Amino acid sequence: MAASTLTEVARLAGVSPATASRVLNGSARKPGKDIAERVRQAADSLSYIPNAQAQGLAKSSSGLIGLIVHDIADPYFAAIARGVQDAARDQRKMVLLATTGGAPAEEREAVAAFAARRADSIVIAGSRSSRPEDGDDNAELAAELDRYCRNGGQVAVVGHPVVGATAMEGYHVVAVPNQELAGALAARLAENWDGDFVIVGGPEGLLTSDDRVRGFQEGLAKAGRAPAEILRTSFNRSGGYEAGLKLAARIKAGRAEDGGGSGRKLCIFAVNDVMAIGASAALRAEGLRIPRDATIAGFDDIETLRDFRPALSTVRLPLEDIGRLATRATAPGAGNSGGQEEDTVPPVSGEVTLRRSTEAA
Amino acid sequence: MAASTLTEVARLAGVSPATASRVLNGSARKPGKDIAERVRQAADSLSYIPNAQAQGLAKSSSGLIGLIVHDIADPYFAAIARGVQDAARDQRKMVLLATTGGAPAEEREAVAAFAARRADSIVIAGSRSSRPEDGDDNAELAAELDRYCRNGGQVAVVGHPVVGATAMEGYHVVAVPNQELAGALAARLAENWDGDFVIVGGPEGLLTSDDRVRGFQEGLAKAGRAPAEILRTSFNRSGGYEAGLKLAARIKAGRAEDGGGSGRKLCIFAVNDVMAIGASAALRAEGLRIPRDATIAGFDDIETLRDFRPALSTVRLPLEDIGRLATRATAPGAGNSGGQEEDTVPPVSGEVTLRRSTEAA
DNA sequence: AGGCGATGGGAATGCGCTTTCCCAATCCAG
DNA sequence: CTGGATTGGGAAAGCGCATTCCCATCGCCT
Structure with missing residues (x-):
């Protein structure tokens, strides 16, 4: 018994898939009360769960927030993660976790993976490295982030900007003093x-x-x-x-x-x-x-x-707030109201x- | 500049999308060496990143592992999360995080969200509750898990089985003594x-x-x-x-x-x-x-x-191992080789x- | 009463990829 | 040298949903 689809629901309710879609998910157009009700009934009689993948494909956005940390078991990151999680819930998104041990190369991979999943935004926690041996990897990480942003992604980095990143649209940094x-x-x-x-x-x-x-x-x-x-x-x-x-x-x-x-x-x-x-x-x-x-x-x-x-x-340090702030900074409609070039979220204290x-x- | 698609890569390489797909992702059929090379070049000249959503839709599987914890900032869960993360990396999957504060109702929601995202498996950590006031929610949680499993999902629970869950295929419990x-x-x-x-x-x-x-x-x-x-x-x-x-x-x-x-x-x-x-x-x-x-x-x-x-x-308690074990239990090809009804992973000590x-x- | 804009539902297209299915070219045995 | 078996690439049909058109209906104003 595979999960039921929108089409099945529509058929059961005796309407078209288009209508079913409109009532089941927030659409600009609201179908009539009676029809809506019928669809809704059909939906939960089939215990319908929308396929987020398909939705994502169609809308090209995923409701996902990527979080990159060095090590989730480190209480520092765990605290930040809690903040991120919390803000994500407010935005009705889910968080995707990647731990990298702090290696820029792995961070690059994580960003690519998030990009592949079409994550709406990415939060990078954990100290940046400027060690010479990380130079190349940092450059690649910066490039990857750049690409991600150009495709409409939002990224927030806590602490320092990624070394070598050129300030661009959708790139925010939560400054920690x-x-x-x-x-x-x-x-x-x-x-x-x-x-x-x-x-x-x-x-x-x-x-x-x-x-x-x-x-x-x-x-x-x-x-x-x-x-x-x-x-x-x-x-x-x-x-x-x-x-x-x-x-x-x-x-x-x-x-x-x-x-x-x-x-x-x-x-x-x-x-x-x-x-x-x-x-x-x-x-x-x-x-x-x-x-x-x-x-x-x-x-x-x-x-x-x-x-x-x-x-x-x-x-x-208000770690949890930092996570929250970073996440909020990536939300549509957040920040940059001043029209500044490189927008920076209010610095934490x-x-x-x-x-x-x-x-x- | 939107992310480039498989079709674009194929066109650049002068082959069909089908062929491009075959070389870029592991397919049973391996196209000829020369063609493969051409496609690969086209791919990274366009810095192509496959759209995981679309892949997931087509293959109906997502490469996602859902993890449910009470609170990620609690070191107990953080340790487990590290194990899960680690095992996930081995399976080349990403982990999706949900924190619920331990409320069965929220856990149910999380499971539904994971199901919507077509997560390949779900790991539930954190004590189960058998309080009478949680009875209904537990029942719904059990039902939700049941549905998820019937649709081919794998779930692992650490500690106790979900109250009221009927043992079914794809349902594993990591017993903690x-x-x-x-x-x-x-x-x-x-x-x-x-x-x-x-x-x-x-x-x-x-x-x-x-x-x-x-x-x-x-x-x-x-x-x-x-x-x-x-x-x-x-x-x-x-x-x-x-x-x-x-x-x-x-x-x-x-x-x-x-x-x-x-x-x-x-x-x-x-x-x-x-x-x-x-x-x-x-x-x-x-x-x-x-x-x-x-x-x-x-x-x-x-x-x-x-x-x-x-x-x-x-x-x-080998918390990290517990996380790892739970995650492995949900991997295809793991466990249940004995042909037992309710398979249980090797108990931790x-x-x-x-x-x-x-x-x- | 006639015509016009609104309103509400359906058909169809496309998102990016996988996967049959099909067909042409190649290979080997007889 | 020919016939059947293989190989290797392409065409096309979805996967499940959102959304743009399009069309019928209804209400309203003049």
């Missing part, structure tokens, strides 16, 4: 702290990481502090852990030098919460305590991590949130 | 603990929660212990927090009675990690310490929560993992 916020965080930390700072960052070329590092350094400079040393590692929990191990060794060594005095503690800034948690775990594993032996701050304010103890100082992990005990 | 594992956990906890147990469970009728509660009680019984009291609350962090508040009050009261002696501490079993974390936070907020003033155990072993201190005793949070200090 990583740099400013990291600066603000540095400023606040510098207020109650006179020791050294260390930054645990992601690999060079990861734009989000770079921004946060740069902002933090700027903040430090404005507060009259020396620039912090930068430890580069991977942009996830295990990267944080590794860096934490190194720092622990260093702290212990320093402590041995001045005979156990708490002379110059370290304040660690990990460029995201997950890394900060990893670093904390490493310190703890090495017998160090926070904030006694070192203080630490992260970035993002991941919800799941809020119960972590000592509570992590961080910068709250974060908030420095100091908690116990950086208390100068 | 919640009950056994909860029992095992209880047994292990009873070994090093002679105090009282309290269970913090989800609302009655949430099957996963019920199973874990039941299993835990059984384990207790086998160990010769009295059944634990059950606190019902919502199945998430805030539910855990609320319960934690109540328990904190009780602990303090008890402590006051016997004059501060650690006479009879409580061992709390929260039916999932997120609730356990919530409860821990509440206890801590009330000035109680774990495991000093009470011990606590969870369930799931959520990855993001592993760095939590004190480390949470729990039952490790978990592992009791005792950590500091239940150390009888």
Whole structure:
């Protein structure tokens, strides 16, 4: 028993397929009350479900929103995904998910796949890379997006524009003030702290990481502090852990030098919460305590991590809103009312949130 | 410049659309080498992208896998989603995401939407509900799934079969031994603990929660212990927090009675990690310490929560594998080789993992 | 009362692709 | 050298729906 079709419904109702179509789906022309009712009855007596593929083909639009993330199990992306999902529901669309691990080549593939499915819009989350080895892939990604937009697609990128993308119609970016916020965080930390700072960052070329590092350094400079040393590692929990191990060794060594005095503690800034948690775990594993032996701050304010103890100082980012905003930006009728060239959705704002992990005990 | 079509490619290559189709997509018939090459060149000179909608219409299959979760931002579902995503990639399919908050009515809608899109298979994660007020919706959900399966769809449910679903072809369930594992956990906890147990469970009728509660009680019984009291609350962090508040009050009261002696501490079993974390936070907020003033155990072993201190005793569930398994079960050519009526994928296995949070200090 | 514009339903076309079915050319065995 | 079996490409018929025309009907104004 195959799914029933519009034609069958029409036949049962004794009308033409055209009429059936008009009543069952929103059409400009509204058939007469009585006929409409008959069709509707026929429809659910056959438990008719319209074939979205066919509808899409005919209307050339699919009701699909493509979402590209590095890893859906990462709470950062999961939070954004929730926002996207939520906005999608408002638009009565479904979301199509692609995880790419952050590789531009895979992102390109995902975009192509979305394009093939005629997704109405695409939301790209996750840090852009400007590493030289990603150059070619980035170019191809940009080209693919360009093509997608030219064919009427809408794309929203959270954070940075895709490297090499030429601003075009249908291309939106949700700006995240990583740099400013990291600066603000540095400023606040510098207020109650006179020791050294260390930054645990992601690999060079990861734009989000770079921004946060740069902002933090700027903040430090404005507060009259020396620039912090930068430890580069991977942009996830295990990267944080590794860096934490190194720092622990260093702290212990320093402590041995001045005979156990708490002379110059370290304040660690990990460029995201997950890394900060990893670093904390490493310190703890090495017998160090926070904030006694070192203080630490992260970035993002991941919800799941809020119960972590000592509570992590961080910068709250409205992740869910970001996802929502990005999705809305791609909706027809959204934004660009000002007639600007490169339209940018209202920038999101974060908030420095100091908690116990950086208390100068 | 609209996306180019197969016909255009064919014309450019000087062949018929039929031939172009045969070379560009896997067909049984392989056109001659030279022709194939010509078509391929034409295709990427036009940067042709096949229209998946049209393909789907013609082949009546879409390369889509529908995934239904309660909340994608919940790390439990995020982990499963990662597994699904991974398996989907192997099958060269894309995943369509729907979040329902666990309401059967919304799940029904999601299934209908997936059916409309002609998803090849559907994976349903998240606890089933057997609450009386969900009865009707469950029935409709079951009916919808039934229809979907009859039309050739494949569905996999993780945990429990949908209430009221009649076993049918294409319907798979990934059994999760919640009950056994909860029992095992209880047994292990009873070994090093002679105090009282309290269970913090989800609302009655949430099957996963019920199973874990039941299993835990059984384990207790086998160990010769009295059944634990059950606190019902919502199945998430805030539910855990609320319960934690109540328990904190009780602990303090008890402590006051016997004059501060650690006479009879409580061992709390929260039916999932997120609730356990919530409860821990509440206890801590009330000035109680774990495991000093009470011990606590969870369930799931959520990855993001592993760095939590004190480390949470729990039952490790291979969440990602579960997602993968469920997805594979729906792949053509998977399972049911034994010729059994109601085929069930190999049951997953978990592992009791005792950590500091239940150390009888 | 006659004619005009509105109104409402149906026929037909096309969206882009797959897949029979058909036919011409080629091949091998007898 | 011929006949039947193969091979390889093309024509055409859908897949299920939206939509543009087109036509009959009805109501209304003058």
